[in-house]
Amino acid sequence: MKLVDRYGRPLTGLRISLTDECDYKCIYCHKEGLKDKPRDEMRADEIAKLAKVATKFDIYNVKLTGGEPLLRRDIVEIVRKLKEVGIREVSITTNGHLLYELAEPLKEAGLARVNVNLPSLKPEVYRYITGVDKLDIVVKGIEKAYEVGLRPVKINFVVLKGINDLEINDMMEFVRGKDMVLQLIELEPSNPSFYLKHHMPLDDIEKELVNKAERIIKRSLHNRLQFVLEEGVTVEVVKPVHNTSFCMGCTRLRVTPDGKLKTCLFRNDNLVDFLALMRKGASEEELGKLIVKANELREPFFKKGVSDVPASI
Numbered sequence: 001m002k003l004v005d006r007y008g009r010p011l012t013g014l015r016i017s018l019t020d021e022c023d024y025k026c027i028y029c030h031k032e033g034l035k036d037k038p039r040d041e042m043r044a045d046e047i048a049k050l051a052k053v054a055t056k057f058d059i060y061n062v063k064l065t066g067g068e069p070l071l072r073r074d075i076v077e078i079v080r081k082l083k084e085v086g087i088r089e090v091s092i093t094t095n096g097h098l099l100y101e102l103a104e105p106l107k108e109a110g111l112a113r114v115n116v117n118l119p120s121l122k123p124e125v126y127r128y129i130t131g132v133d134k135l136d137i138v139v140k141g142i143e144k145a146y147e148v149g150l151r152p153v154k155i156n157f158v159v160l161k162g163i164n165d166l167e168i169n170d171m172m173e174f175v176r177g178k179d180m181v182l183q184l185i186e187l188e189p190s191n192p193s194f195y196l197k198h199h200m201p202l203d204d205i206e207k208e209l210v211n212k213a214e215r216i217i218k219r220s221l222h223n224r225l226q227f228v229l230e231e232g233v234t235v236e237v238v239k240p241v242h243n244t245s246f247c248m249g250c251t252r253l254r255v256t257p258d259g260k261l262k263t264c265l266f267r268n269d270n271l272v273d274f275l276a277l278m279r280k281g282a283s284e285e286e287l288g289k290l291i292v293k294a295n296e297l298r299e300p301f302f303k304k305g306v307s308d309v310p311a312s313i
Helices: 044-055 075-084 099-109 123-130 135-148 165-175 192-198 203-212 244-248 274-279 284-297
Strands: 013-017 061-065 089-094 113-117 153-159 180-186 215-218 225-229 233-238 252-255 260-262
Touching: 013 044, 044 075, 044 274, 044 284, 061 075, 075 089, 075 099, 099 113, 099 135, 113 135, 123 135, 135 153, 153 165, 165 180, 165 233, 203 225, 203 233, 252 284, 260 274, 260 284, 274 284
Parallel strands: 013 061, 013 252, 061 089, 089 113, 113 153, 153 180, 180 233
Antiparallel strands: 215 225, 225 233, 252 260
16 A cells, blocks of 8 residues: 655655764754654664554665664664565665774665765865764775675765865766765755855756756656766755755655654654554554554645745754
8 A cells, every 4th residue: 555645745765763873073964853862762673663564555665864873783683674574675874984894794684775974075174074083984984885785875965165065076086987876965954054154056066967967867756866977977966945846756754763753854843653652562553554644744845835944944
């Protein structure tokens, strides 16, 4: 039974935040839209049970995030259990500093691909953005992930005006000739003053990519455009702000570390508590009704005719 919300958007994936803990202090972190620190974290078996219930609605894709998901000591077990309950594609978004040691066991457990936050190739800029001096080990982790067969490796590059915006060509060279995708990500307005100072619209960059591309792919997720350039460079543009097309292409439910179904990064007023009912011994049928309920609450955050950033951000 496939789920479609009242705006005609199918629900095909879960974005599960495993923890709010992180060893980085990125200056643009949106903390997955969470306002309060989770009181508890789902166990590996609980994450697997949530995923198993989701497969009954033809939801077969799971992305694991944080905080920093690789800080979970049971991260390999989590991936393995997700595959065991029928999840077809498990991916992870990570800051990458533990990826060198974990890429191979994660691949063996069933991980399909990985997104790595790489905001700069310059050590001093990387340190300024992330608060840590770990660029070298992150690059080694990316190389290891590629070596063990995680495909594609996606490089997440949040474009920051006046900080790293002149490095886009360098990042393209970094992925050239490899089965990697450079994701140019627009800064989101989680911190109003920082946003006003460093937000850079990606429209002009996107126009340049249109002119240079040998092929343009429109992904169903968020209606994102992916540009295949010459000599093996693939660039994807992620523009979530004031973008009604982006919101209309949302096919995910978010899940907080403490097991609440969250319908949108920018909303905390309609969470559905899945974990509480699960721990009371609810049946899979009862738990399934919570996924149906969360899907009914889904709606595009940016809608046609609304040009301002809503006050709730």
